[in-house]
Amino acid sequence: MNKLIPLYYAIIKHFLDGKEDCAQGVIAALDPLYHGYKMLNLKDVEEALATARENGLLEETRSELDPVDELRIYYQVTDFGRDMMERYIGKYANPA
Amino acid sequence: MSRNAKEIRAERARTYFVRGVAFAVASGICYGLYTGTLTLAETQGVWGEWFAGGPWGDGQPALSAFTITFALAALAAALNDVMSGIWSVLVCAKNHQLGDFVKTMGTKPGRIMMLCALVGGPVATIAYIVALNTATAAGNPGVIVPIAALNCAIGAVLGRIFFKQKLNGHMIVGIIVCLLAGALIGGASFASVGAQALVACFFAFIAAFAWGFEGCVAGFGTVLIDYRIGIAIRQVTSGLLGLFVFFPILAVIGGGAGSVGQLMATAFTSPVIVIFMVSGFFAMPAFSFWYKGNSMCGAALGMACNGMYAFWGPFFIWVIMGLLNLGGLSASYPPLSAIQWVGALIMVFGIFCIASDPRTWFGRKRRAVREEELA
Numbered sequence: 001m002n003k004l005i006p007l008y009y010a011i012i013k014h015f016l017d018g019k020e021d022c023a024q025g026v027i028a029a030l031d032p033l034y035h036g037y038k039m040l041n042l043k044d045v046e047e048a049l050a051t052a053r054e055n056g057l058l059e060e061t062r063s064e065l066d067p068v069d070e071l072r073i074y075y076q077v078t079d080f081g082r083d084m085m086e087r088y089i090g091k092y093a094n095p096a
Numbered sequence: 097m098s099r100n101a102k103e104i105r106a107e108r109a110r111t112y113f114v115r116g117v118a119f120a121v122a123s124g125i126c127y128g129l130y131t132g133t134l135t136l137a138e139t140q141g142v143w144g145e146w147f148a149g150g151p152w153g154d155g156q157p158a159l160s161a162f163t164i165t166f167a168l169a170a171l172a173a174a175l176n177d178v179m180s181g182i183w184s185v186l187v188c189a190k191n192h193q194l195g196d197f198v199k200t201m202g203t204k205p206g207r208i209m210m211l212c213a214l215v216g217g218p219v220a221t222i223a224y225i226v227a228l229n230t231a232t233a234a235g236n237p238g239v240i241v242p243i244a245a246l247n248c249a250i251g252a253v254l255g256r257i258f259f260k261q262k263l264n265g266h267m268i269v270g271i272i273v274c275l276l277a278g279a280l281i282g283g284a285s286f287a288s289v290g291a292q293a294l295v296a297c298f299f300a301f302i303a304a305f306a307w308g309f310e311g312c313v314a315g316f317g318t319v320l321i322d323y324r325i326g327i328a329i330r331q332v333t334s335g336l337l338g339l340f341v342f343f344p345i346l347a348v349i350g351g352g353a354g355s356v357g358q359l360m361a362t363a364f365t366s367p368v369i370v371i372f373m374v375s376g377f378f379a380m381p382a383f384s385f386w387y388k389g390n391s392m393c394g395a396a397l398g399m400a401c402n403g404m405y406a407f408w409g410p411f412f413i414w415v416i417m418g419l420l421n422l423g424g425l426s427a428s429y430p431p432l433s434a435i436q437w438v439g440a441l442i443m444v445f446g447i448f449c450i451a452s453d454p455r456t457w458f459g460r461k462r463r464a465v466r467e468e469e470l471a
Contacts, residue, residue, distance in 0.1 A: 006196035006203075008322035038192040039322075048322070050112070050392065055319035063105040071104050088204045088320055 005092045007037055011048050012057055013085060015077040020061045022072040023049055033094060049075055057081030116393025120401030123385035128408025130378035132416040134176055135228060135237055137371035139417075142362055143168075147229070153362065163350030163359075166222070169229060170346050171363055172372075173221035174338030179376025181331035187380070188328050197325050205320045210333045216310025217334020218342040220247075220303045227299035234292035237417070238410025240300035242281050242440045245406035248447045249274040250308030258312065270449025277443035284435045323387035327380065403447030407440045 004010070010033070014026050021029070023045040034040050039048075052058045058075040066072050077085075137143060145152035146159055146168055159168070188197045200206040227240040249271040256263050263271075281297075321329075339360075347356045363369065382405075389401065 001195045001198065006200050006322070006325070007193075008196070008325070009203075009320065012320065047388075051323065051387070052319075057319060063101050065101045065104065071101065071108060073105065073108075084320060088208075092203055 003095055004033060005089075005094055007034055007039055008048060009089050009092060010034065010094065011045065012052055012081070013089065015058060015075065016082065016085060018077065020074045020076040022074050024066070024070070024072055046073070049073070052081070057084060112392040114393075116389045117401055118389075119385045120389030120393060121404065123382055123389060124401060124403065124405040124408050125412075126378045126385060127382040127405035128410075128412040130176075130375050130382050131228070131241060131405075131409045132412030133371060133375035133378060134172065134225070135232060135413050136416050137368050137375060138168075138172055138229065138232070140371060141368040142366045143172075143368055147233070156358075159355075160350045163347060163355065165226060165229070167343060167346040167350045167355075167359070169225040170218070170222045170338055170343040171359060173218065173225050174335055174343050175363060175369070175372040176335075176376050176379060177217060177221065177331050177338055178335030179373050180379035181328065181335045181376075183377050183380045184324070184328035184331050184384075187324055187384075191324065193322070193325055196322070197328055200321055200325050201329055206329055209321060209326055209329045212310045213330040213333035214337060215306050217330065218338045220306035220310065221334065221338070222342065223299045223306065224303035227296045227303060230299065231293055231296035234290065234296060236293050236296075238413050239281060239293055239436060240296050241409030241413075242406040242436075242443045243278050243297050243300035244303045244307070245403060245409075245443055245447065246274055246278050246301065247304040247307035247311060248403050248450055250304055251311040252308075252450050254308055255312040264453070266453045267450050270446045270451070273446030273449060274443055277439045277446055280442070281436045281439035284433060284439065324384060327383045327387075330383075331380070403451065404444050406443040406447065410437070410440060 005013075007030075010030055011026055014029055015021065023042055026045055026049070027040055027042065030040060039045075049058060053060060053075060056078060058081055059078050061074045061076050063071060063073045138147065142152060147164060149161075149164060150158050152158070185194070185197070188194055201210070224240075224244055227244065228237055231237045231240045252263065252267055252271060343360070344356045347359055351359075393401075
């Protein structure tokens, strides 16, 4: 077992910097560390972000079509999401 | 270009919405199938002999009333949860999530999930099965499912008390509708079946209370975990605690230390274990489809569709035990009387009211809300 934090923690903590991002962006950012993780694919990351939105951690900011006509839905962290992440998983981080 | 993206986004929202409702409804159906199969398992083979209260196996003396009521309920609950835990872990393995499963248990949200599993697992499930068994013995097993479905109403009230969550008008209406439907079902069973059914309803109410507590705490502590991993943690914790802590304690009280190993070994070697594998199999999507549905159609509507198990539970008990005659009972085998079916449907309506504002279900307002969300 590697030393990485669970993938779902990494996906939602990706938004802690306050910037908006989409599933494609999350995958691009996490792939170097989590390369080969089966759940790091477009469909499952989109579902993870949609679930996080329903749970109130993230909010949808906008959506656009990318150059290959794929829909990109952008999300941003909510105050509730930031508070929850800092309180419960704030201390878990990937090795630098 | 931007207008085009908006249209595609709206279309995606619509397909997600329909698929989400389908998943949430399927979760309620799986819940009904799990309850029905579990009830069936407890009538088969050695389980039937145990509950009949006479000698069992090759002339073993009858079990004590305490063992039959509580220790067997704990054993059935534990077997069901262990089986569904194994299924859930297999799903994680298929997704290559076993590493994350182990790691998550070592973090704070994982430990909260385990605490919730203690309350919602052994405590609620044992109470639920004691209720189910008492009601089955009284000839009216379906009656307790709608009562246990009150956990939705209780969860909303506990959320108000513990977390100062706000209760809207439609939620208060829904809670009152649920309580009235519960009283209708309980009252009707008292009139038709007698005091034993009321005892069953009492235990079902304890289960509803524990599940309501679990739902309201878990809702707060577990939004940070991948739902597949969350379910695996919950079912494994609950199954192991039931099998190695709750069941042994209850069995020792009911029949001495010797009965623990004897009952467990008999349960694991009896062919009925296959039916528990099936009930555990249905218990897994009962939870995971619920989460998946929530992420697609919204948590409120997802919870409402899932709450239809107040109806699906008695329905599948009737289909499996009566209509298909698997439990050796007649086709006219009635889990509920007409008035109780009505009560179950009223309860489903009440759960809908708690979970979502009825005014947003139809017509312009819902569209306006969705469009507002997407704007």
